[in-house]
Amino acid sequence: MGKSMKWIENGIEMLSEEFGEKAVRNAIDAVKKFQVEIPGWALGTFGGGRFGGYIYPGAARNIEEKLDDAAFIFKLTGVTKRFATHMLWDFSVDGMVANYNIAQRVAREAKDRGIELGAVNPTYFLAGSHMGSFTSPDKNTQQRYIEQTILAGKIAKELCNGIVTLWFPDGSMYPGQVDLKKTYQRLKNCLVKSYENMPKDILILIEYKVFEPGTYSTTIPDWGTSFALAKQLGPNAGVLVDLGHHHHGTNIEQIVMTLISENMAGGFHFNTRYAADDDHAVEPNQQMARIFYELVKGNVVVNKDEKKNWAYMIDQCGGRENRIQALLHSVDSLQLSLAKAMLVNSKKLEQYQDADEIILANRLFNDAIINADARPIVAKARIEMNVPVDPIEAYIESGYQKKIEKERK
Numbered sequence: 465m466g467k468s469m470k471w472i473e474n475g476i477e478m479l480s481e482e483f484g485e486k487a488v489r490n491a492i493d494a495v496k497k498f499q500v501e502i503p504g505w506a507l508g509t510f511g512g513g514r515f516g517g518y519i520y521p522g523a524a525r526n527i528e529e530k531l532d533d534a535a536f537i538f539k540l541t542g543v544t545k546r547f548a549t550h551m552l553w554d555f556s557v558d559g560m561v562a563n564y565n566i567a568q569r570v571a572r573e574a575k576d577r578g579i580e581l582g583a584v585n586p587t588y589f590l591a592g593s594h595m596g597s598f599t600s601p602d603k604n605t606q607q608r609y610i611e612q613t614i615l616a617g618k619i620a621k622e623l624c625n626g627i628v629t630l631w632f633p634d635g636s637m638y639p640g641q642v643d644l645k646k647t648y649q650r651l652k653n654c655l656v657k658s659y660e661n662m663p664k665d666i667l668i669l670i671e672y673k674v675f676e677p678g679t680y681s682t683t684i685p686d687w688g689t690s691f692a693l694a695k696q697l698g699p700n701a702g703v704l705v706d707l708g709h710h711h712h713g714t715n716i717e718q719i720v721m722t723l724i725s726e727n728m729a730g731g732f733h734f735n736t737r738y739a740a741d742d743d744h745a746v747e748p749n750q751q752m753a754r755i756f757y758e759l760v761k762g763n764v765v766v767n768k769d770e771k772k773n774w775a776y777m778i779d780q781c782g783g784r785e786n787r788i789q790a791l792l793h794s795v796d797s798l799q800l801s802l803a804k805a806m807l808v809n810s811k812k813l814e815q816y817q818d819a820d821e822i823i824l825a826n827r828l829f830n831d832a833i834i835n836a837d838a839r840p841i842v843a844k845a846r847i848e849m850n851v852p853v854d855p856i857e858a859y860i861e862s863g864y865q866k867k868i869e870k871e872r873k
């Protein structure tokens with residue numbers, strides 16, 4: 465951002481004039497309160513893809529280095545204390561079985577660096593899962609994943625923040641390849657078996673994805689399926705919305721509103737979607753701000769009663785960019801989106817809605833969601849939090865990138 469104090473103060477003044485001092489103050493406070501998790505997998509070599517498996521220079525080579533990077537990101541943002549883990553990437557020696565002792569050591573290492581472990585992701589998609597994980601016709605494979613899921617629950621409760629997030633790669637490439645009903649039922653049975661043996665005071669969020677790796681079908685393709693499964697499990701289960709897992713043009717904010725209206729527990733994997741599951745960093749686009757508006761209205765973000773808040777995580781790992789910068793960029797984009805959502809005058813909006821003033825309602829909404837420049841709000845919040853006003857600039861100036869490039873040859 466590289467903005468002067470004068471620019472920030474002028475900006476706050478202009479915004480206060482348009483949206484009111486109170487709304488601007490509430491927006492600053494919301495930005496200070498909003499916490500979001502960093503995905504451990506963004507800070508390594510996963511997701512290199514083509515281009516000779518290109519990975520940004522200085523990428524972490526092991527869990528300790530990932531934690532170092534996450535701790536540095538936290539130092540710059542002040543809002544990303546938690547680090548999400550994947551069972552078979554972070555707590556396993558062979559990529560087949562996860563180990564509680566490793567998780568214990570990783571939790572200790574995180575604490576030593578001033579951060580904490582967040583959501584635990586059972587890993588259903590490495591070796592041995594090509595015919596499915598919970599949907600595999602092989603009972604031993606199913607059992608291996610059930611045990612991993614139960615262990616994830618124990619780790620979440622004892623070493624992390626009590627949240628387990630489930631994403632299944634299960635599905636098929638061609639019509640007729642699998643029996644759709646049988647696979648769904650296998651997944652449901654394994655899920656129920658796992659849930660019954662997991663601690664009762666944790667939260668299990670079920671992620672959906674419209675395709676990939678399944679091209680013809682995925683076993684949990686949409687929020688409705690996640691919703692049905694979560695309902696079947698019980699009150700400790702909910703739906704995880706990953707922005708990249710929808711068809712083009714899906715009205716995600718409406719999904720969010722429905723989940724909130726139905727009192728379903730929820731969580732987010734934030735990213736930007738251009739093509740399919742492209743894992744791009746979050747951008748401060750209109751959709752993001754509209755989603756935040758529903759979260760704000762639904763009182764599931766920055767609620768004083770922490771239990772009411774949804775779980776907020778970033779899920780990205782773009783193949784070309786510097787991922788530390790990209791994560792800082794995502795945090796910035798989320799804060800800007802939240803700030804814009806906080807500026808919407810919902811009382812006035814409701815009046816326009818009731819009076820059927822379609823265009824006036826749309827213009828009022830967009831004045832905050834699209835037209836407002838929320839950067840002074842985010843800058844002010846950072847000043848009050850005692851973190852750099854521009855985290856990316858601070859990152860570049862810190863010399864951290866040069867250091868890791870040298871050390872991690």
Ligand code: PSV
Pocket residue numbers: 505585631671673706733741779
């Ligand atoms: C799958 O595409 C996903 O969104 C799930 O959340 C996984 O846990 C994550 O990406 C990493 O593969």
Ligand code: MN
Pocket residue numbers: 631671706733779
């Ligand atoms: Mn995800």
